[in-house]
Amino acid sequence: HSRTNRNVRKKARLIHRHAWICGLQCGNGHVVCCACGGGGNGNGDGGANKHCDLCGRATAYTHIPYMDGLVDAYQVPCPYRNFGCARSIAYHSAAEHLDKCAHAPCYCFECAFQGSPASLLRHLTEESGRHCWPMEKIKYQICRPLVVPASEHRLLLVAEEDGRVFLLAVGAGRGAAGVRPVNVVCVRGNVDADARPVYTGVLWVDGPPAAAGHLRSSFQLKGDVANCGVPGEVDMEHGRLHAHVNPEMLHGESKEIHLRICITKFW
Ligand SMILES: [Zn+2]
Ligand SMILES: [Zn+2]
Ligand SMILES: [Zn+2]
Ligand SMILES: [Zn+2]
Structure with a gap:
């Protein structure tokens, strides 16, 4: 750190x-x-x-x-x-x-890079750059299904409406229990400030298909989307739109997580 x-x-x-x-x-x-x-x-x-x-x-x-x-x-x-x-x-x-400035910079976790969320997005996703994080566009209030591979995963989600940058972070599920942490945050500085706009989200985690006569497991989580100024060091133990996914919810041999995310610009 x-x-x-x-x-x-x-x-x-x-x-x-x-x-x-x-x-x-x-x-x-x-x-x-x-x-x-x-x-x-x-x-x-x-x-x-x-x-x-x-x-x-x-x-x-x-x-x-x-x-x-x-x-x-x-x-x-x-x-x-x-x-x-x-x-x-x-x-x-x-x-x-x-302490309140909406232009407080965000930081890369490996370089000395600091800048607005938009420039950090460019820095982290640059194909010729050193990080090459994947990025996908999303729309507010539209549910986006995503399949997360077994390895540790970072996916930047960019809202088409206002260019706001969010991060989906999923841990690899090491440790005896093999529980995989999932966290969704908004990439912006001044993480503790009463920042506007407030974003809320719904996260669904869908378990593997159930055998005939059984109920397929799934859970839904709702909450504010917390802010994170250093997406490379996002907290995987705490959060608001944050869940721990048990091995029973992972899909087959691939150990994928099937989830859906819907983010709303709340106010
Ligand atoms: Zn002084
Ligand atoms: Zn300022
Ligand atoms: Zn960097
Ligand atoms: Zn001077």
């Missing part, structure tokens, strides 16, 4: 969680809070060998006297501007916005 941790740390550097005291400027004119740019000691001294996130390299900061005590006026573009956010935010309230 080191890649994710690094990304989270990078994000944390951009988040400002204390009041503005005074300002510093890097060699290229980027303005930061003195406590952050000064190396966290809050003395506002600036100095050499500091890192400017906007330049992406080491720089020397100088103190800006006229910004002393300037609390609310300074506006900065949202750090997720490159991912499509056009908002300007008061520097001291950046944390509040970043």
